[in-house]
Amino acid sequence: MKKFFKDNSRELSVVVAIVIMFVAFGIIQPIYLSANNIRDIIEQATIYGLMGIGITGVIITGGIDLSVGSVLALVGAVVAQMTVAGVPPVISIIIGLAFGFTLGIFNGILITKFGLQPFIATMGTMAIYRGLAYVVTKGYPVLGVPDTYRKLVDGEILPYLRVSVILFFLFAVLMYIILKKTKLGTYVHAIGGNEEATRLSGVKVNKYKTLIYGIAMLGTALAAMIQIGKLGTGDPTTGQGYELNAIAAAAIGGTSMAGGRGTVLGTVLGAILFAGLKVGLIVMGVDTFYQYIATGLVIVIASYIEVVQTQISNKTGLLMKIFSGKSSNKSGNA
């Protein structure tokens, strides 16, 4: 139990921040805690959450992916065009996932085979993919995504429960398993912790690094396909600036931008915190200009809570050790 708390101290700190936020907003505006509103928050969290979960894998390797926003638009536009053209929804989705994966792999290849810095490589593809989205749609939104498709990815299968939320959950579980339970996951962490040492251990670093860029993009592809389901439209202009929000979800959730550390659960919580904050400011009717300031402050404060919580949990570890005379297992220190 103690071990659980210690192992997940970062995630807990986000939970603490979320609870503080919900209580604060709830006191001022009780409607914030209504079932409808909480559903809205969770639905809002799906898009950034899916993108963020994917990106978490990339950030753990010490990389970054700025192209996710453009991929959101490109994959969304292409899949929308397919469904409109009458391609069966399931096939469109499979093609969409494969397409997203390919775009991610392309990023990965630029970074590993061509040796570009992740920031600059994905900044380049961010522009390229955006341009492609405009070119394939001629700049027009793709209208009329059929209902069969929309139901498939975003239908309400139970009251308050949409397929999209289930997909979000499933992808989170998938990434959790990949990062925690597979060889790839170990290598991703190892590369982020010490790429050279990993290479010297005989790991084909480039291969796994490329792979994680591809898998990460599955999250964005999924987000794209859910978004067109939600909106009924494939918009080539969508997703601008989303990369920062997705990265913020990961970072608030305790993912270190320096690599080596990050969890899926943290990112999911980070996305919920982010969505909850946005919705909360709106429910409170905060003036837009002050919303910027409030958003910034919450980002800063949430991360600071994480920093403090980590320190406290380290000290607790210390106290535990002093009193029990036993060495504790893990340290949250970085």
Place this chain on the structure above:
Amino acid sequence: MKKFFKDNSRELSVVVAIVIMFVAFGIIQPIYLSANNIRDIIEQATIYGLMGIGITGVIITGGIDLSVGSVLALVGAVVAQMTVAGVPPVISIIIGLAFGFTLGIFNGILITKFGLQPFIATMGTMAIYRGLAYVVTKGYPVLGVPDTYRKLVDGEILPYLRVSVILFFLFAVLMYIILKKTKLGTYVHAIGGNEEATRLSGVKVNKYKTLIYGIAMLGTALAAMIQIGKLGTGDPTTGQGYELNAIAAAAIGGTSMAGGRGTVLGTVLGAILFAGLKVGLIVMGVDTFYQYIATGLVIVIASYIEVVQTQISNKTGLLMKIFSGKSSNKSGNA
């Protein structure tokens, strides 16, 4: 001479990329190589260049600053308000610099004292500073910046030579000196290379790190003041997404996003490459949608030229040594 080439191999690779670009554009559109056009390119490079030079210092420490775009708007708006209110231009500029410095220091404090990750801290202040820019201007552009001020920062003092370009040059020299010749510069590189070792050498890491965030922001403050001079207006909405362009200038110029490596000259060249590309696409009248793709491709290709050039120059070093039997000084390897 050989040493010069080896020491500056990264910068040279950007020069190579620039030359390729100029030749290519020049063949298709001879007007691209006209003196007027080249002056335009240099003038356009000033804003991103100034921001990028500052940010280079931050990136060398292994940090990042996403808030520069918002600072561009905030400092610009405040200085514009002052000049409109009749504050003498020179005093407005001094206050503007001090203000920018303070905003940067605030970023630095969040990162050092509060222990936030640079990415997340400056993402927070990006929103906060943007909000402040709207609040102080109530969202309206600040009109009527007086001509005395505008002449002071952007007047044409000689044919083909504007004050803004001189300011750009001066700030580049200042940052060059800071990074190359001062204690701070050594520490900045050391922190980026190995923060812990630097701290254990008795360097007040937090102090110098905070300081460089402040100094870096001088570049953006200067850019802000030049921009309002160029436009005659302080616009609180300006600068959105500029941070990526500024960072791109640094990254194309060979600054490593992982810290420890980067030069002012490289960033200046990176900014010129970037501006040259933009102007080139305009001169050629490339369709907007394809401009995205072209920009992305050039970013990717320019960085790739750098990677290849660095490899070759390492080999050259090796060959040089074999033939001369003399030891050359530095290895370009990072």
Place this chain on the structure above:
Amino acid sequence: MEDYIKFQNITKIFPGQRALNDVSFHICKGEIHALIGENGAGKSTLLNILHGMFSATKGKVFINSEEVKFTSAFEAIQKGIVKVHQEINAIPELTVAENLMLGNEIIKCGFILNKDQMIKETQELLDKLGCNFSAKEKMKNLSTGKKQMVQIAKALYINAKIISLDEPTASLSDGEVRILFKIINELKANGITILYISHKLDEIFELCDRATVLRDGEYIATLNIKQTTEDELIRSMVGRDVSMFGQRIKPFRVEKDKTVLKIESLSGTAGFKNINFELKKGEILCFFGLVGAMRTEVMRAIFGADHATGGMIYLNGNTLDNSSPSACVKEGIGLISENRKEEGFVKNLTNSDNIALASIQNYMNGFFVNRRLKEKNAVRVGEKVKLNPNNPDFMTSNLSGGNAQKVILAKWLSTNVDVLIMDEPTKGIDIGAKAEIYKLMEDLLEEGKSIIMVSSELTEAMGMSDRIIVMREGVIVAEFNRDEFAEERIITYAVGGMKNEEVF
């Protein structure tokens, strides 16, 4: 015994440095073959060529008369050729089991890691190696010595035919060294070929069959250990006679009545508690103990690198502000840390910048750093520590392991501190240079400074220090003045033979 590994005319040139020049020799199957030579002689480079980390500029490597040219560590490992690197290459956020199995994970159900099995096998291996830590521990929580054991265990885990060990004992305790030697001998009995680099000659004599000597990248000789004397070995390594090392040459100069540093009931987060001692002026005070005794942690707490949880520190009678390393440096205390790669030098700086890092104010010219002064100092101090190459523009990260350690030493020699704490100062340093460092320590005393030395080498501790404090598991268990030095008693205290005994 036939030729098993054959190096033929190997030359390796780095930009700015010729590391190996036309080296040819062979290694027999199933022998333990030592590679010896001064720091920077090219030992690690030679192994790196064998293991696919670098390619040779010229020359060929044969294994079993077949030319091999590995282009990556991966290929070499596939062929059963593994290496324990000189620098610890650990991944801090992963567990011991994950580090050890990296690249050889055990898989179940197609793609899921079998973590239980991985932990079980790791634990078995660790137990066999006498390691008392858990396979589930995160790597970053291990001491240097324990990390080193994990590196060794990692090599053993792979079914290797050839194992290279690059200074494996540099951070191991005596007990661990014993176990390691036992295991190496077992490996040899199983027909596995071992390449062994060490600067500790007694180890070479105990363990190895033959030794190849390199000097300045040149092949000097391959000696049969059984028929060689220590002097002969040293002479071929250094090219001259080296005076007996590990002994004080100059007169003792402790001023017993002048207390420089006084520590009162210091305790810290790592778990050490109630540390009390005094450092006298002109003294070399040695902290001896087994790896894991928390000497490093105590020193870091004194230096302000970690925050102590209790206790007082006085420097020259005044309370020491040790809120940060910078405060300590200002007050005149320096620390040479044990872990050179992670805490010692900055990888992207040149030698002169690394050397100047703690003392930049000495090379200032108004606002500017005077590059000439800085480099002059670097060359001067580099000469003192026999840095090779003593080139101020050379990147420290490209130096050989021992030379990087010398750069760190040079950094603190350039900084005017009254008390220098040296944590394992001669780790990975060759015999010749070791003697130089000992001499330097005496020079420092002569300048009126005082030294705390953390050492795990008893000969060094007894030879060099005025007083030895023995630590075990975070507490001071004994103290010996020079006239009381007795090898057995010190060891007994260190390993915990005399528990809870009153020592003061």
Place this chain on the structure above:
Amino acid sequence: KTPADDSKDKPTIATELAAADVAEQGFDYYDGAMQYKDVVDELGPIPKLDKELKIGYVCKAFENEFWRMQKEGAEAALKPMNDLGIKYTIDVRAAQGETDEQGQLAVLNDMINKKYDGILMSPISEGNLVPGIENAIKSDIAMTVVNDAFMPHIGVTVGAWHLQAAELAAEWVNKNIGGEGTVAIVQGLPKAPPARTRTEGFKNWFANNNPKVEVVAIQNADWDRMKAKEVVDIWMKQYPDLKAIYANNDTMAMGALEAVKAAGKLEQVLVVGTDGTSEARKSIKDGELAATVDSFPYFMSQIGTEMLIRKMAGQDVPKVIYSPQAVIDKTNIDVQAEEIIGWTGFGEK
């Protein structure tokens, strides 16, 4: 040929409501669209309501003065309406910037959760509000779109006719440059339909009406002042004979104007903007900006509110209502907007 021909084969959200004809034609090219005045004439006075309504307006982004004017207008309509005995409250909110699609959706959802009776909206893109609109339909909330995309689900759109705006600009330019020469267009982010429609409309007007005027360059400046200046800086050298520049909004027009001034060509190059912001008006007064196509956002949102209320009162409101717009130049800069568009308030129509 108009851009409508291109958009005719655009796919649609065909199924749900009977407004498909508008979707097929596009809001800007709708044959059945009516001018505001005609609508009022047809529908008569605003009917009284049987209860006090709670109305919300999901605006686009207050960073842009245009949308602030929309907000002010919507709020200004409250008093005269109340005086007429039409009781309601209005709450105008916006997203954080014009890329914040999710935020705008959250605003809409909040209004639905808070059970507003009617909602006006100006969606950031064609699709971003759809989930909220679907929720609102389920909750029987009346909706009206103000400016921009037509939503078949919603059925009523009030807005400035972008194509007309472009044509007004083109006509004005044609007249003021003497019917021949070269002109250029600074385009907004190819995101919102206005950027495309205005650009195409301007270009096509000359193609159809006066081929002696040539559009020599079209460049994107992302609605950004500095970027517009940079683009025009280059044009000033590349096209020394340029006679006029048409910008898709006033912010870019002001950037373009700075470049023209810097090149010393204020006399030669006419800069025409769109929107009618205070900044643009001031510049026209100062004799710098040549003209702006004002779509009177202050009144547009009042019209939107009126139409929403009519709809909620059970009147049969047309699908597309064009709000008035006009070119403002130095000849009419001092004339009150009410006079230019013939605004007489809600009362005595």
